[in-house]
Amino acid sequence: MYCYPPHPVRGHPCDNISGNYGTWQANAIQREVVVVGGGAAGLSAARTLIRNGVKNIALLEAQDYLGGRVKTHRQDGILTEDGAEWIHGGSANRLYGLARRMGVLSPRVPDSSYAWSAKTETGRNADPAGYDAAETLYEICERNSVLSQYSDFGYGKCYADKFSGEYRRNRGRRSERAAWLHFLEMWVNKDTGLDDWRDQSARDADHFTDWGLDQWDQWRAGYDALVAHLKKDIPAGTISMSSPVCKIFWDQGDKGQVLVVTQSGVSYLADHALITASVGHLKERQDSLFEPALPRAYRDALAVTELGLADKVQLGWRSSWWGEPHYNLNIIFTNDIQGEKSWLKGIMEFLTIHNQSNMLQAFVPGEYARKMEALPEETVKRHLLSFLADVTGKSIPEPSFFRRTQWQKNVWMRGSYNSYVTVEGGNTIMRSRQPLAQAVEKNGKPVLLWAGEHTHTTRYGTVDGAMDTGEREAYKIIDYMDATFG
Template sequence: MSSCSGPEDAKVVIIGSGFAGLAAASALVKGGFKNVLVLEAKDRVGGRVNTTKPFTENIIEVGANWIHGQKGNPLFKMAKEKNLLSEGPSASINMCLPRSVSSRDYFFKEDGKPVPEKIVDQVSSRFSKLTDKAFDDKLSPKHKDLTLGAYLDDAFGASPLAATEDGQQVFEWCKRTECTDEACSSLYEVSASQISNYTALEGGFFNTLGPGGYRAILDVLLKDVPSEAIKCSAPVKSIRWDLAKEGQRYPVQVVCENGQSFEADHVIVTVSLGVLKEQATSLFEPGLPQNKLNAIKNLGFGVVDKIFLYFEKSFWPDNCAGVQMVWKEGPENKDVNKALSEGDAWKKTWFKKITGFDTVARHPTALCGWITGREALYMEKLQDSEIGDTCLRLLRSFTGWSVPAVSKMLISRWGSDSHVRGSYTFVPDGVDGVAAHKALASPLPPKDKSRGKRQLQVLFAGEATHVNFYTTTHGAYLTGIREAERLINYYTN
């Protein structure tokens, strides 16, 4: 039991105000904790959720976009109860993943010719069945030890579709879109067997929020947390723990970059895996246990960026949900997917990682391009004007349509953001994902009866700490609830 008499006396500092941090804060306040403080490095709450209005009075989601799945999803339940979901299919951004291809997606080859719809349907359907096998843990023994890319190549190669030029080109497009789903540079760095640990909840995978966007769900959580309990623009420099053995009254001290320090009985760290990769060895004093450092190092944390193009008038057909770009098959195109080539030649063709441009919810004259991996990180260093010119060139050359100049642009740069350093987690080939997620989630100090009152000083939450729901907002939310309940139980049991 803590030296505090109860939760009303315990000081808890939460680092990060994304879904994990706000879920933890909300649950603790409702659980009777009176001294809860949230420190946020950015000048806004939300973390990788960033709902903004750059073009019109309607929102754009720069970060998290959908609620993935319905059954058992606490965010879907919350959004439905509060009437925060959109109505009708027209209100969603398409993000044309292979499993969601429809007749409203216009596929074009590099030479400007359309790809036959029949080929697109056949290949994307075959691709989805192959990826479903991996997610459902139904891989054959010969495929279990392969990377996701190698497995897909081998399995698709057995199909007659692989013998056709169009079929192979659409297959390569499918692999690029899957890179966006996995937040990786290449499917050849992702474990084929480990992704079966990810659990896809039943119900629509892309549940779109209404006009309030994801910010509306954050606001539901914020209602439970006193406004004075959240400090923005307060990046943390160090977390000193196990101070009780030095005779200090509180076992943890959090020091911000501006020199402010806060004493605490417990600290919940919800920063991204990207931040941990960059700062783990300097952020904690004493240093983290080796198993936790290994987990931080071994798990993957990729970059997924969006390129929003706003036009004065739309130039695409009314029934068009997006323009998808299918590149010629060949060594150069293979490099786009493998992303394993040495040197800098790939930087000249970074734009080949853009899978296409999809229509945008509530913005009839806007398109959104998706790009991932090292190409996305490279793009982030370029000027908006160069990125915009490149996107216009692609749209014009692939479609042959009369594409006007861009009126406004908004480009995410999650990899360059020092407070995030990426988008979401994936499990690389050769890594035991379950063990890594669990190690990342384990509290400090390690469980030891001899420590007595010094338990649960530093706790960890965030999507990267969830074994089955990593990459998702509901995963982040649930880990925040998990750590809050850990503390609540600590004081009540």
């Protein structure tokens, strides 16, 4: 038995929903399909439906932009990505071929082009043997033959068990062993959004299909080029922005229709509702969002699935004070940091932003990100400047650009990047993620369908995976319509 939140978090925009069931039912707009969410999954679903002749649809997006966790920011000629940034895996990734065909694939920067250094938090040169050990283990613990041995445990156990031996093999300094182990955990947590690398089921991690970390490609003019590509086949009148869905009545009458209600009181009566909301939002709001309550099996699946958190901090200057076009500063902590600045321990590296040699970026994962989000923006910037000064021994000029993301504070996300299945969940009801993609049916008709990165069994946490799930669920509807109506 798993515990569910007894009531939604107070102060949510949906707490002020306009209207009542009678008015929603009476004024409902008829649609064949309502797609909830305009991220990569929702856009791919709507595009697939329309391309296959299902045109009477509505796509409802809660926020004032499309893309979800694909969010490109432009300011004074500077381009940064709040969310998705890279195309991992080269030609194995469908996005690589798409970007190449569109002529917007950015040239790859090889690792050898980066000016690399490793420092302690006080500016002392760190032992590079620690980095070598971490990099080796990052590859070893991704192998199926290795990770499968840890199926009943947390993902991080593989790294923790093997680190001491690998560090000794690389002749690392004993005094830095704990610091480099923390560095490795932050490396893993940066890519997963975990609070603790023991939280994710190793069985869940083992299902992920990795196409190679050594191939990092990017969109030359921003990841939102993908959003524009997915959107172009969707008629403008189909999409409603700033239209958060606050109620879904999914057992309406003998026909098994779904009544979907937005925060402003606009309602839709549909044969199918395709839900692409983030799992963080679904977990927080399911009790108030769905009537009747979701089936127990689906609620159990949600209960053991979490949305990780990986925020970004980005700083830019009119000219680079580090003097290199490609810069990689790795940081280990030989001493603890207490108090307001403790969030800095989540940072394991600063990298120049691709094609912008005057800008640096760092990831902040899990609990450290939540601490960072709770601080005023000016305080976060001040912490970063003094931290960089301590680590590099340089006088850091005032940046001309600063941005930090706050994905946890976003009520429609409640996290970012990677979803994961807990160790308990991976050992019991969620040995794969298939339960998260199980449609809710009435008399054989799929009335609630689920898409989004968290519903992909092998490419969760990726944009291509999210797109795959949107198309997958759209074809379930198309197949049902073909079988029912011919």
